[in-house]
Amino acid sequence: MGFSESFKQNFIEADRWKYLADGLLTTLEITVFAVLIGMALGFLVAIVRCTYKKTGKLRPLDIICRIYLTVIRGTPVVVQLLIIYFVIFASVPISKTLVAVIAFGINSGAYVAEIVRGGIMAVDNGQLEAGRSLGLSYRRTMLYIVLPQALRTVLPALANECIVLLKETSVAGYIAIADLTKGGDIIRSQTFSPFLPLISVAVIYLVIVMFLTYLVSRLERRLAVNGRR
Amino acid sequence: MRTKSAVCMFIAAAIAGAMLSSCGAPENTVHSVDDLKGKTIGVQIGTTGDTLAGDIEDGKVEKYNKYSDAVQALKQGKVDAVIIDKDTADVFVGKNSDVQLLDEGFADESYAIAINLDNAELQTQINGALAELDKEGTLKAIKDSYDGEEKGERYKSPENADRSKGTLVMATNAEFPPYESREGDEFVGIDVDMMNAVCDKLGYQLKIDDMAFDSVIPAVQSHKADVGVAGLSVTEDRKKNVLFSDEYTVTHLVVMVRKDK
Numbered sequence: 001m002g003f004s005e006s007f008k009q010n011f012i013e014a015d016r017w018k019y020l021a022d023g024l025l026t027t028l029e030i031t032v033f034a035v036l037i038g039m040a041l042g043f044l045v046a047i048v049r050c051t052y053k054k055t056g057k058l059r060p061l062d063i064i065c066r067i068y069l070t071v072i073r074g075t076p077v078v079v080q081l082l083i084i085y086f087v088i089f090a091s092v093p094i095s096k097t098l099v100a101v102i103a104f105g106i107n108s109g110a111y112v113a114e115i116v117r118g119g120i121m122a123v124d125n126g127q128l129e130a131g132r133s134l135g136l137s138y139r140r141t142m143l144y145i146v147l148p149q150a151l152r153t154v155l156p157a158l159a160n161e162c163i164v165l166l167k168e169t170s171v172a173g174y175i176a177i178a179d180l181t182k183g184g185d186i187i188r189s190q191t192f193s194p195f196l197p198l199i200s201v202a203v204i205y206l207v208i209v210m211f212l213t214y215l216v217s218r219l220e221r222r223l224a225v226n227g228r229r
Numbered sequence: 230m231r232t233k234s235a236v237c238m239f240i241a242a243a244i245a246g247a248m249l250s251s252c253g254a255p256e257n258t259v260h261s262v263d264d265l266k267g268k269t270i271g272v273q274i275g276t277t278g279d280t281l282a283g284d285i286e287d288g289k290v291e292k293y294n295k296y297s298d299a300v301q302a303l304k305q306g307k308v309d310a311v312i313i314d315k316d317t318a319d320v321f322v323g324k325n326s327d328v329q330l331l332d333e334g335f336a337d338e339s340y341a342i343a344i345n346l347d348n349a350e351l352q353t354q355i356n357g358a359l360a361e362l363d364k365e366g367t368l369k370a371i372k373d374s375y376d377g378e379e380k381g382e383r384y385k386s387p388e389n390a391d392r393s394k395g396t397l398v399m400a401t402n403a404e405f406p407p408y409e410s411r412e413g414d415e416f417v418g419i420d421v422d423m424m425n426a427v428c429d430k431l432g433y434q435l436k437i438d439d440m441a442f443d444s445v446i447p448a449v450q451s452h453k454a455d456v457g458v459a460g461l462s463v464t465e466d467r468k469k470n471v472l473f474s475d476e477y478t479v480t481h482l483v484v485m486v487r488k489d490k
Binding site for chain 2: 058090093132173174175176177182185186188189191192194226
């Protein structure tokens with residue numbers, strides 16, 4: 001079969017390109033919302049853990065956070081996704097995309113938490129002491145002095161986490177979500193030709209990731225200009 | 230110490246909550262094939278059920294990687310019905326008391342062995358072997374040993390079987406009882422025993438390669454396997470991509486739904 005013929009069979013016939021287009025939208029939707037949940041969760045966990053480390057307060061919360069980190073980072077994301085879909089939301093009528101958003105968000109949160117915690121710990125303790133001795137409360141010192149500095153160190157790593165998450169969502173097909181990867185699989189299951197569907201799925205991921213990487217590198221350059229260190 | 234026990238209580242409560250939420254699936258709403266209109270239908274990706282479900286009016290098709298996942302989703306009320314092959318459906322119904330089959334069949338179909346398009350010689354050999362096995366009654370005995378009224382003894386290769394022609398690789402998806410499934414380390418099922426019998430006739434050693442269902446035909450196409458035997462129904466689309474042997478089972482698709490309360 002020639003290339004153009006194969007192209008026609010895989011994408012034009014029966015509007016098969018729509019599987020990829022719809023799949024791409026689903027993938028992006030899951031990624032964007034999961035990133036939001038992951039960031040919120042990650043910052044929260046990181047702040048709890050640093051607060052405990054620096055002041056000794058919030059011990060019970062710190063223990064819960066440590067369990068969360070251990071469990072989430074110690075199990076594969078596919079297994080977490082299946083558990084959330086088939087065990088936790090067993091009989092709850094809930095949209096599958098939402099299940100995926102929750103699963104990937106919770107998963108990403110654990111990694112974000114460790115990145116952010118590293119960033120906060122990397123800010124010299126003198127900054128915190130200076131803030132406190134100027135009469136700022138711990139919360140204000142954290143919010144206005146430590147976190148902004150930490151954020152600058154971790155931004156590139158956080159952006160990388162988004163890129164990783166985008167690729168990890170490719171397992172969403174396990175719970176019958178028609179994401180980009182599954183879209184390619186559906187075409188493959190109908191046309192039995194592996195080459196074009198797989199390669200085009202790969203190229204689409206690659207293009208998105210290259211675009212995101214480009215944004216990250218611009219971000220890094222800007223941060224370097226403003227940095228005084 | 231107190232915080233630790235508080236954490237334990239918290240986790241226990243979370244697990245208990247999760248368990249509680251797993252009872253009480255919604256009532257069955259599908260009582261005939263016509264009722265499928267506008268419903269959410271679970272299928273296994275790449276099966277004939279998948280293809281046919283796409284033609285149902287306003288139907289929403291959820292493509293699972295495995296039948297067992299689709300049935301799980303049905304039991305939990307995530308889909309309204311599952312379109313599935315009759316014999317496999319019977320096995321699932323036997324193991325799950327909360328699902329049933331509609332009396333009305335969905336579509337007729339028949340299974341055959343898939344062979345690479347350029348291997349017409351193997352197709353001829355396999356057809357010859359199948360015809361012999363059919364004449365001897367071996368095929369029927371194999372089928373009866375899995376789903377007959379009285380389960381007879383399973384097929385055993387003769388001890389002095391000829392293996393001079395080397396190995397024959399069979400691509401399958403061992404999640405499809407009674408045709409193929411795993412029992413411990415071993416593959417069992419009608420397809421497995423039938424292929425062993427075919428290999429004994431032809432002088433091959435059978436090697437089974439377990440994979441996702443929608444990879445079976447591509448594996449045959451790309452010469453990763455010599456034959457694809459996975460309860461494969463003969464369809465026009467598939468015929469363009471692989472050769473099929475003579476049909477060895479005539480069966481039909483059925484609709485699985487939750488049991489009426």
